[in-house]
Amino acid sequence: MADSVRRYVDGALAVLGHPGDPRTTELLAAADAVDAALAAPATLDQALARWRAAADAMRDRLLAYLLAQVPVPQPQARDWWSPEGLRLEAGLGPFELEIVCPPLLLPDPRDPARAVVIGPLPPKTVSADLDMGVADGGGLLDVLPDGVRGALGMDFGVVQAAALAGLRRVDGRTSVAAVISAGFTPGLQLGFGFQLSRLGGVVGVNRGVDPQVLAARLRDGSAGEVLFPLDLGDGARKALLALESFLPPRDGGSVAGPTMRLSWLEVGGRGFCSLDVAVLAQLPGPQRVVIVGVARAGIPPVLKLRVDVAGVVDFVQQTVSVDSSLVDSGLLGIFSVYGDVVYAQCWGPRPYTVLSAGGFYPGFRPEPASIRPLSRLGFHLDVPVPGITLRAEGYLAVTSNSLQLGGRLEARIGVAGCQAHGFLSVDSIIQFTPFHVRADVSAGFGVKVFGLTFCGVRLDGTLDGPGPVTIRGRLTVETFLHDFHFDETFTFGSRTGAAFQGEPRRAAEVLKDEVRAEALRPAGGHDPGVVPAPLSVPSGVALVSPRGGVCWQQRRVPLATPIDRLDGTPLGSVQTVTVTAPRLTSTTRELFAPGSFISLTQAEALNRPAFELLPAGVVCSGGDDLEGDRREQPTGHDVLRKVRGERPRTLASATALAMPGAMLRMLTDRDSTPVPATTDAMVAALDEVWVATHDGKVRDSATAAHQAARISGGFAVAQADLAAPVLLEGL
Secondary structure (H helix, E strand, O other), X not given: OOOHHHHHHHHHHHHHOOOXXXXXXXXXXXXXXHHHHHHOHHHHHHHHHHHHHHHHHOHHHHHHHHOOOOOOOOOEEEOOOOOOOEEEEEEEOOEEEEEEEOEEEEEEOOEEEEEEEEEEOOOOEEEEEEEOOOOEEEEEEEEEOOEEEEEEEEEOOOEEEEEEEEEEEEOOEEEEEEEEEEEEEEEEEEEOOEEEEEEEEEEEEEEOOOHHHHHHHHHOOHXXXXXXXXXXXXXXXXXXXXXXXXXXXXEEEEEEEEEEEEEEOOEOOEOOEEEEEEEEEEEOOOOEEEEEEEEEEEEOOOEXXXXXXXXXXXXXXXXXXXXXXXXXXXXXXXXXXXXEEEEEEEOOOOOEEEEEEOOOOOOOOOOOOOXXXXXXXXXXXXXXXXXXEEEEEEEEEEEOOEEEEEEEEEEEEEEOOEEEEEEEEEEEEEEOOOOEEEEEXXXXXXXXXXXXXXXXXXXXXXXXXXXXEEEEEEEEEEEOOOEEEEEEEEEEOOOOHHHOOOOOOOHHHHHHHHOOHXXXXXXXXXXXXXXXXXXXXXXXXXXXXXXXXXEEEOOOOOOOOOEEEEOOEEEEEEEOOOOOOOOEEEEEEEEEOHHHOOOOOHHHHHHOOOOEEEEEEEEEEOOHHHHOOOOOOOOOOOOOOOOOOOOOOOOHHHOOOOOOHHHHHHHHHHHOOOOOOOOOOOOOOOOOOEEEOOOOOEEOXXXXXXXXXXXXXXXXXXXXXXXXOOOOOOO
């Protein structure tokens, strides 16, 4: 930091020149004096006084240096030496501009809590206000190390206009994103009470659409604010950040599409319902089409609903998804309404269908679909009512192999140091293949006096089936003297193979129906540098890449796992189904309910996982008929790009972002993105593995280890617990 002041001066002189000017010579000498005094603080006050006098003598030229990238006529400067930065005011036609320059601060060696103000740095923010009588508006511009971004809004009475834009320089290429919107009051009448009240568009050059970030932006409402920016207000900077996040720079990509608003029964800008829609196409291709909508309905204060929706059709991944969230919604002016709804479908090699309103059964993972964490559908008392709290939440989910339903109702009343609290909670899941049911119910009521439990009761119940159906109930009664617990488990159906009647069944025979062409899908072979053209594939045939293989998977029987039940009924013996195939390279896993395949004791049924990932299929690499030419293939790749003949005419290509080397170095030191010293992972999350003590082999699931121990003796334990046993001596 010893040469910070000298670098500040060098950066200014690199722009301004005039090295032989006596004022320049004095400014350099004063900068060197301050740098020396920072190391020997006894003369710091004198050096700072000399520095400020030299800088004041060159105030006009230093001001020209600050405004080199933001040329405005005759700005008025105030608070040049303010530790909060320099604010410049200027007029540009009908616009009133305010330019904010952050300060260069150095720590005071005499008092680390204080800072020494060296002077203002080039501006980071420019804001503008317009007041012409017939029109008013305003905007802001942020200056970034690699570009600029800004927002502008105008109001002409019957017409309102707004724009958001970001201009970046990424890897030597210009990247632009812009959103333009215009509103009409009254709107263009379409008949039957419908009208078109807004029109606009989105343009992105060297940009792409990030569906995951877009879905995450639905919950805070910023996605709608970006694509339909007329009502930004003080949220302009937040909208600019959101624009950069879900339209990130992407070399060679483009995004374009229209935006509009349809409203019904709208008068004076207010209506019963309205729908903002944006259709974005990611080019070339289109590779992906994104539809974003903001639906509003209601009659304030009785009902106010806003639903932000994002639909994505991905032609490369062969998926379609619809993600929606309730934003800023309420009922009767006292309740807040919230929640998420998601639909996802894949028609590719590994098809799936998922519909969820409010989330999933606790712990359920809707793989292979990738879905963000969802908020429960619900409402709560939003207006503070002394002593009263009310909340209700729920969810409903349907997947290709399950139905899930649950909810929670909670109420609390308090007065004069006394508080009563009650709740009811239900979580249930039904798996179709293999069939399995699990439900968890909890209910309770309690009274507290000055924070101490006076009395209460709680009931927890679990139902798990089939084979056997297990019901567990636990009742807890709390008093200010003592707590009483009643715990009981009921089992219906046989837990062993003794109840088996008839001829023994063979699990391998059951899998004959699963060995079919429809159960095959391609695996591996993906080349990120190639987008394959769609081909017509006959029914019952899997299209396999020459670099990939074939995967066979089923959900009927867990493989390589000893079982004694199938479809909830006894097999008559312990059987293990294994699959062999030429060039077998790996296995795949699916969620199974162990209780449907293994006769569990009461303790096992209650303590084992209700669902567990177990082997379900195999992956085979390509055989001789798929390898084709055995000659050594090149490991590199060629990049082919088709471009138009004309050169793009943009602000950046016209040297708007061209900066002298010294200034770039100074900006890099101040605002450069932090670079990590290492990208090695600091924390790794691994699946839990288990060990059967009789042979010491490691299994990738608790079920596999427990079954091995049951058949061969010993016991099963998690490998982490075996490596660090807990000593109970002396307890």
